[in-house]
Amino acid sequence: MTSTDTRGRPRRTALQRRSARLGWTFASPALLVVAAVMIFPIVFSVVMSLNKVAVSGNGFQLNGFTGSNYSVLFHAPRFWHDLEFTVLYTIFTVAIEMVLGTLVALVLERLTNARGWMMALLLMPWALITVVSAELWAYIYNGVYGVLDTVLGTVGVHNLNVLGTPLQASIAMAVADIWKTTPFVAIMVLAGLVMLPSEIVEAARVDGARAWTIFWKIRLPLLRPALAVAVLFRILQAFGLFDLPYVLTNGGPGTSTESLAVLGYKVLFNDLEFGPGAAVAAFTAVIVLVFCLLFLKVFRTQVGEQED
Amino acid sequence: MARRRTRNLGTNIAALVIAAFVALPLYWMVASSFKGQADITSSAAVPPHPTTSNYGNAFSNYGFGTYLMNSAVVAVTTTLIVLALGIFAGYALARLPMRGKTAIMTSLLMISLFPTIAVVAPLYLLLRDIGWLNSYQGLVLSYTALMLPFAIWILRNFFLTIPFAMEESARIDGAGPVRTVLSVILPQALPGVFTAGVFTFVAAWTEFIIALTLNNEDRYRTIAVGIALFGGQYTTPYGTIFAASAVAMLPIALLVLVFRRAVVSGLTAGAVKG
Numbered sequence: 001m002t003s004t005d006t007r008g009r010p011r012r013t014a015l016q017r018r019s020a021r022l023g024w025t026f027a028s029p030a031l032l033v034v035a036a037v038m039i040f041p042i043v044f045s046v047v048m049s050l051n052k053v054a055v056s057g058n059g060f061q062l063n064g065f066t067g068s069n070y071s072v073l074f075h076a077p078r079f080w081h082d083l084e085f086t087v088l089y090t091i092f093t094v095a096i097e098m099v100l101g102t103l104v105a106l107v108l109e110r111l112t113n114a115r116g117w118m119m120a121l122l123l124m125p126w127a128l129i130t131v132v133s134a135e136l137w138a139y140i141y142n143g144v145y146g147v148l149d150t151v152l153g154t155v156g157v158h159n160l161n162v163l164g165t166p167l168q169a170s171i172a173m174a175v176a177d178i179w180k181t182t183p184f185v186a187i188m189v190l191a192g193l194v195m196l197p198s199e200i201v202e203a204a205r206v207d208g209a210r211a212w213t214i215f216w217k218i219r220l221p222l223l224r225p226a227l228a229v230a231v232l233f234r235i236l237q238a239f240g241l242f243d244l245p246y247v248l249t250n251g252g253p254g255t256s257t258e259s260l261a262v263l264g265y266k267v268l269f270n271d272l273e274f275g276p277g278a279a280v281a282a283f284t285a286v287i288v289l290v291f292c293l294l295f296l297k298v299f300r301t302q303v304g305e306q307e308d
Numbered sequence: 309m310a311r312r313r314t315r316n317l318g319t320n321i322a323a324l325v326i327a328a329f330v331a332l333p334l335y336w337m338v339a340s341s342f343k344g345q346a347d348i349t350s351s352a353a354v355p356p357h358p359t360t361s362n363y364g365n366a367f368s369n370y371g372f373g374t375y376l377m378n379s380a381v382v383a384v385t386t387t388l389i390v391l392a393l394g395i396f397a398g399y400a401l402a403r404l405p406m407r408g409k410t411a412i413m414t415s416l417l418m419i420s421l422f423p424t425i426a427v428v429a430p431l432y433l434l435l436r437d438i439g440w441l442n443s444y445q446g447l448v449l450s451y452t453a454l455m456l457p458f459a460i461w462i463l464r465n466f467f468l469t470i471p472f473a474m475e476e477s478a479r480i481d482g483a484g485p486v487r488t489v490l491s492v493i494l495p496q497a498l499p500g501v502f503t504a505g506v507f508t509f510v511a512a513w514t515e516f517i518i519a520l521t522l523n524n525e526d527r528y529r530t531i532a533v534g535i536a537l538f539g540g541q542y543t544t545p546y547g548t549i550f551a552a553s554a555v556a557m558l559p560i561a562l563l564v565l566v567f568r569r570a571v572v573s574g575l576t577a578g579a580v581k582g
Contacts, residue, residue: 020405022400022404024400026397026489033452033456034453037449037454038419038422038454041431042427059436107319111319118323119568120568122330124330124334124557127557128560129514130532131514132532132535132553132556132557136333137333139549179329236422240423240424242516246516247536261425265428268429268432269521274429288426296414299418
């Protein structure tokens with residue numbers, strides 16, 4: 001039986017305690033920077049959103065507790081629209097990206113000679129500056145001389161003016177997003193596919209199972225953990241969507257493609273309304289936090305290792 | 309045999325379709341960068357009168373050289389600081405018996421996925437108070453904090469795979485803890501360092517919202533902000549935009565090609581475990 005400390009944990013040796021101290025010395029510079037420049041501002045956003053904020057040329061002041069920032073927000077139809085848009089956009093793009101990404105991964109897996117080149121090509125959209133891809137798609141979608149109109153013209157569709165109508169603009173934005181992000185999903189899924197034990201698939205094949213059955217009944221269920229991580233990562237990234245709508249549509253036409261992050265930015269830095277703007281930002285952060293906590297188990301499995 | 313051949317044919321056709329979907333927009337960007345004022349509105353697949361005037365224009369009339377320089381300074385500095393801090397933190401969180409490691413790693417993973425809009429307003433106000441708007445150090449500090457969590461995550465996962473015997477023998481040889489990390493453990497974990505480095509560099513090179521908020525003076529703008537603001541009120545100079553974009557793409561494309569394996573292993577750092 002090992003001895004334990006007052007909280008029931010195994011008592012540590014002097015060497016272990018010294019190592020732990022060394023660990024904190026090594027880790028604290030990085031952790032302090034993250035705490036001061038990431039965690040503190042997130043918390044500060046929440047504090048700001050609950051205060052009357054006055055910003056002037058000399059600095060800013062918090063002038064006491066108020067719920068009015070949130071009541072302004074919750075009474076604004078624009079806020080509810082943007083929330084709905086962000087949620088729906090996230091669900092649709094991530095769903096399509098997952099399906100396409102899995103299909104691309106299955107193709108990549110069968111590809112023998114050219115896989116390296118394909119991977120290199122797939123990484124290009126991922127590494128592209130999002131602002132650049134937004135400009136590129138704006139040029140392709142341009143209502144006057146965009147190449148999309150030329151291409152669609154050959155099949156008899158004319159004057160689509162994609163970015164001019166709300167639904168088409170949302171779809172156009174989703175296409176640009178899917179183009180840039182599906183490769184990322186495909187590479188994550190491929191890594192999961194390669195890790196699957198090949199014996200089970202071989203056994204099923206020997207038993208005469210069809211490729212389709214093998215995929216649905218054996219590989220897909222085994223792939224579920226890898227898919228879960230990809231979905232979680234993508235949902236959280238998509239929910240903070242900013243660069244693409246800000247440059248491609250500027251939230252338009254009207255506010256039809258305005259995400260929560262774009263709304264927050266506009267309220268903060270165009271309208272200079274720091275209270276309500278902080279409320280949008282804090283609200284977004286809280287949704288993400290709640291989502292993270294709901295899926296805490298997935299995150300913890302990712303960390304994997306047990307506590308010493 | 310025949311069946312296998314048709315299967316391969318199907319795979320190859322599918323691969324070609326995927327490659328075309330990915331490559332065509334990129335091709336369109338590069339091709340359009342060589343189209344002059346008169347051709348930029350044409351849908352010709354090959355520039356009818358290829359010209360490099362957009363490239364000259366981007367540098368001489370749009371100050372792209374400044375943006376390029378700013379992005380390079382900020383991205384390189386951020387990457388070096390993130391690696392310096394991240395290596396020790398990642399090592400500690402992988403190898404040393406600290407309590408609360410799981411909680412720290414879980415929090416870091418979550419923070420790395422947090423929407424940046426959540427930190428922009430406080431960062432802007434606080435950095436304004438200390439006079440760090442429109443500076444390199446304000447952006448580098450923000451990026452360091454933004455990108456450290458994922459870098460620590462990648463590095464820690466690599467350190468976990470190194471055999472513990474390495475430290476034992478280093479200690480017996482009388483090496484101090486810092487020297488053990490730098491000269492014994494680090495060489496073993498170089499792929500992880502490359503991965504973390506490439507990810508940090510790409511993230512810093514492409515980041516938009518913080519750069520847009522903190523550095524709005526022309527002199528301190530980064531590439532992403534510069535390109536986004538190229539457009540005037542009535543016209544968007546697409547030729548110039550894509551010339552600048554092609555130049556901005558070059559270092560990243562080379563980096564990704566050279567470190568392809570490292571990038572893939574970073575992308576899959578999540579999927580492989582668990």
